[in-house]
Amino acid sequence: MSKFRLSCASCHRDASPADRDYRCAGCGGQLEVLYESRAELDTAAHGMWRYASRLPLEDPKHAVSLGEGGTPLVRVNRLDGLPEVWLKAEHMNPTGSFKDRIASVALSMVVERRLHGCVGTSSGNGGAAVAAYGARAGKPVSLFALVGTADMKLLQILATGADVHSVRGLGHDADGTRQAADTIARWAAEHDLLPFLTGGRYAPEAMEGAKTIAFELAEAAPQTTSVYVPVGGGGLLSSIWRGYAQAADWFGVTPPRIVAVQPAGCPTVRDLLAGGEGRLDRPTSTSVSGLQVAVLFDGRVAEALAGSGGHLVEVSDEEIWDAQRILAEKEGVLLEPAGATALAGVISDARRGALRPDEKVVAIATGAGFKDVDALRRLAAGNSVPEISVDELPGRLEAAFRGSTS
Numbered sequence: 001m002s003k004f005r006l007s008c009a010s011c012h013r014d015a016s017p018a019d020r021d022y023r024c025a026g027c028g029g030q031l032e033v034l035y036e037s038r039a040e041l042d043t044a045a046h047g048m049w050r051y052a053s054r055l056p057l058e059d060p061k062h063a064v065s066l067g068e069g070g071t072p073l074v075r076v077n078r079l080d081g082l083p084e085v086w087l088k089a090e091h092m093n094p095t096g097s098f099k100d101r102i103a104s105v106a107l108s109m110v111v112e113r114r115l116h117g118c119v120g121t122s123s124g125n126g127g128a129a130v131a132a133y134g135a136r137a138g139k140p141v142s143l144f145a146l147v148g149t150a151d152m153k154l155l156q157i158l159a160t161g162a163d164v165h166s167v168r169g170l171g172h173d174a175d176g177t178r179q180a181a182d183t184i185a186r187w188a189a190e191h192d193l194l195p196f197l198t199g200g201r202y203a204p205e206a207m208e209g210a211k212t213i214a215f216e217l218a219e220a221a222p223q224t225t226s227v228y229v230p231v232g233g234g235g236l237l238s239s240i241w242r243g244y245a246q247a248a249d250w251f252g253v254t255p256p257r258i259v260a261v262q263p264a265g266c267p268t269v270r271d272l273l274a275g276g277e278g279r280l281d282r283p284t285s286t287s288v289s290g291l292q293v294a295v296l297f298d299g300r301v302a303e304a305l306a307g308s309g310g311h312l313v314e315v316s317d318e319e320i321w322d323a324q325r326i327l328a329e330k331e332g333v334l335l336e337p338a339g340a341t342a343l344a345g346v347i348s349d350a351r352r353g354a355l356r357p358d359e360k361v362v363a364i365a366t367g368a369g370f371k372d373v374d375a376l377r378r379l380a381a382g383n384s385v386p387e388i389s390v391d392e393l394p395g396r397l398e399a400a401f402r403g404s405t406s
C-alpha cells in the first residue's frame with residue numbers, strides 16, 4: 001500500500017497518483033497529499049529528511065539531498081519597538097533560499113518514479129534550486145524565467161547546467177503567467193516530467209518540502225504566536241499553514257497566526273480577499289525579485305489566512321529595502337529584498353500597534369543577500385574602497401577606531 005494519496009482539497013475526490021496534471025478530475029480543484037501511515041521522526045536523518053514520513057516519497061533512500069532544512073532561528077535583538085522576533089534563516093539553505101526544500105522533494109520524486117527530469121517557471125530562486133538538485137540527481141532541468149531575473153540567480157542556474165529561457169510577460173502579467181504555467185504543467189504531464197511550478201495548484205507533492213519549515217518551527221519554537229511570510233505565488237505561505245495543521249497533532253503545538261506580507265506593487269492577496277481570483281489586471285510594479293507574480297499559484301492562501309486568524313500586510317519596496325538595510329547593518333544578516341520582506345511586515349504591524357508586546361514572532365528570511373547584486377549596490381552606495389599605500393596604514397587605523405580604543 002502506498003504511504004500517501006492525492007485528494008481534492010475542495011470535493012475530496014481521490015486523484016490518481018500517476019496523474020501529474022494535478023487537477024481534480026471532478027471539480028478541477030487543487031489537490032493535496034494525505035498520508036496513510038503514522039508520522040515518525042527519523043532522528044538519524046539531517047534537516048528536512050527527519051520528516052520523511054510526511055513527505056511524498058515511498059522510500060527515503062531515493063532522497064536527493066544537498067543538506068537542505070534544519071535552518072537556524074536567529075534573534076532580532078537590536079531593533080527597538082518590536083516584541084520578541086526571530087528570523088527563520090532559510091537563506092542558509094544550500095543554494096541560498098527555501099526553494100531547496102521543494103527542489104529536494106521534486107528531484108527525489110523524479111528519481112523514485114523514474115521520470116525524465118523537471119520543467120518549470122522561475123523568478124530565479126526556484127530555478128537555482130532545481131538546477132542544482134537536477135545536477136545532483138543527474139537529471140535534466142529546463143526553465144522558463146521572468147524577463148529581468150536577477151543576474152546572480154540566472155548565473156546560479158547556468159553554472160549548474162540547466163537550460164533556461166526568459167519569457168516575456170511571465171510573472172509580470174497575469175494572463176502570460178497563467179498561460180505559461182498551464183502550458184508547462186500540461187507538457188510535463190504528457191512527457192513524464194515533473195512540473196516545477198512552486199505552488200499547490202501545479203505541484204502539490206513537491207510543495208510538501210516547504211511545509212517542513214512549520215515542522216521545524218513547531219519543534220524549535222513551539223510558543224510562536226505569529227509567523228510572517230512573504231508572498232509571491234503564495235505556495236510558501238500555504239505550505240507553512242498546512243505544515244502547522246499537521247504539526248498540531250504531531251508535535252502538540254497550537255498553530256500560530258500566518259501573516260501574508262506582500263509588496264504593494266503586486267497586490268494579488270488583496271484581490272483574493274476582496275473576492276477576486278488573486279490576480280492583477282495590470283502588470284506588477286514592484287521591483288522585488290521573487291515577489292513579482294501577477295497571479296497566485298496556490299488556491300489555498302485565503303483559507304490559510306482565515307483558518308489561522310492571520311491577515312495581510314502590504315509594504316512598499318522602500319520599506320522592504322529599509323528592512324534589508326536594518327538587518328544588514330544592525331544584525332549582520334544579509335538577505336535579498338524578498339528575504340527581508342517578512343521583517344518589513346513585522347515592522348509595519350508593530351508601528352501601527354497591531355503586535356502585542358508579549359507576542360513571539362517568526363519572520364521567514366527566505367533568500368540570501370548575494371542573490372541580488374543591484375540591491376547590494378544600493379545598500380553599499382556612498383561607501384567606497386579607497387586605495388592606500390602601506391605607509392598610510394597607521395593613519396587609517398587611527399581614523400577608523402578613533403574614540404573606540406584606549
Ligand SMILES: Cc1ncc(COP(=O)(O)O)c(C=O)c1O
Nearest residue numbers: 125232233234235236290366367
Ligand atoms: C526569496 C523569495 N522569497 C519569497 C518568495 C515567495 O514565495 P511564493 O512564490 O511561494 O509565495 C520567493 C519566490 O520565488 C522567493 O524567491
